[in-house]
Amino acid sequence: MYTATPPTPAAPGTAAPPVVLPLARIEPAIFGPGGPFGGDDRIYFTDLLTSYGLPAPAPEQFDRPRNSFTEMVEALVARLGPAARSLELAVFCGVTPDVQPGFPGGRLADLVPGLSLAFALFDQGLAGPYTALDVLARTVPADTTRHAALFVLDQSTLLHSEPVPGRLRVDRDGAVAVVLGGDGELGTIRPLGTVAVPAGEQAARLAAIERELAVDVVVAGPGLAAHRVEGSPAAVPGLPATGTWLTLAAHATAWRGRRVLLADYDADQQRLGACTVELAP
Structure with missing residues (x-):
């Protein structure tokens, strides 16, 4: 399996020329406890982790409710309402792994038929949202009737018991959609x-x-x-x-x-x- 690694960070003064983008909307959401894990999740994560020599999640870790990134994206799209139909490009980012990996982009494509591309940018730590925003800056649709969105996602359920640095610890589930393009109403x-x-x-x-x-x-x-x-x-x-x-x-x-x-x-x-x-x- 091919795994990409982050590029060498730019040194001060070497960044590309600044790009100023129209900001259409910022849509926040804070979530409650969420729903249960499915039986397939237990099998999937056990196989995934043990195949890389990592300990399988303890059974009780699947007893906690969780909000997957897919569910968060669904909620944000609902909050955006008709405006979501104009999305052409989307990038997901966060500091934690998803508790149900592999589905947010596909689900967003189901909800937004005109979506051309959706991808995720993780493993960048606390700088991740700014890297993702910089990527979007070069690809925002020129058509003012179309938009791009940055989905920033925090979810608190972890399937391991390893210590997490305080600056990266997620205490509750939250998400924000930063919508770019259009006439820059905001x-x-x-x-x-x-x-x-x-x-x-x-x-x-x-x-x-x-x-x-x-x-x-x-x-x-x-x-x-x-x-x-x-x-x-x-x-x-x-x-x-x-x-x-x-x-x-x-x-x-x-x-x-x-x-x-x-x-x-x-x-x-x-x-x-x-x-x-x-x-x-």
Whole structure:
């Protein structure tokens, strides 16, 4: 089986020219306990993990309710309503594996017949959403009647008992759809991608971006929690991938006319990811 690995992170100053995209909508969702695992899930995960020399999940781990990424995407599409029919491209990202892998893209294609492509970008840690956004930036449909969407997903059910770093721990299930394209009813978004930043230098790099882009508000994710700008709002805790976006969605009306910087730092890969959102007046 072919397994792709992440490319070498870009060094500061080597990124592609900035792209400013129309931001049509940010649709958040927080989920309750979810539904049960199926009998096939027990067989599938046991075979999958043991074939790679890993311990099989304990039987009681299948007794917990869960929300799969597929179910989260279904809920977001329902919330988007008729607007979902204009989606042409979608990217999924998060920091945890799915509890029912392999289905979100296919299910989205069922729900959105005009969808041309859907794929996932994981294993990027806390910088993942910004990498995914940068990928989308080069492929957003030029047709203003069509849209692309970034689905950021956090799910809390893990089929192992290994320790999880606090910055990556998901306490509840949440998801956000960031819809790009159209007339930019909500404003514009500028992906800044991800860059290599050595440990210990992330605060200085964040401050430099803030000054350079003259931002009004900074929303820092869990990887930058210790370096949060004084007076700035915190990302919603316990949701490492979606927390910054949930904070943006909650304050979008109050922040109209402002430039907002979203950023996070993945300590394992030493990568800083960021984007700016300019909310329409």
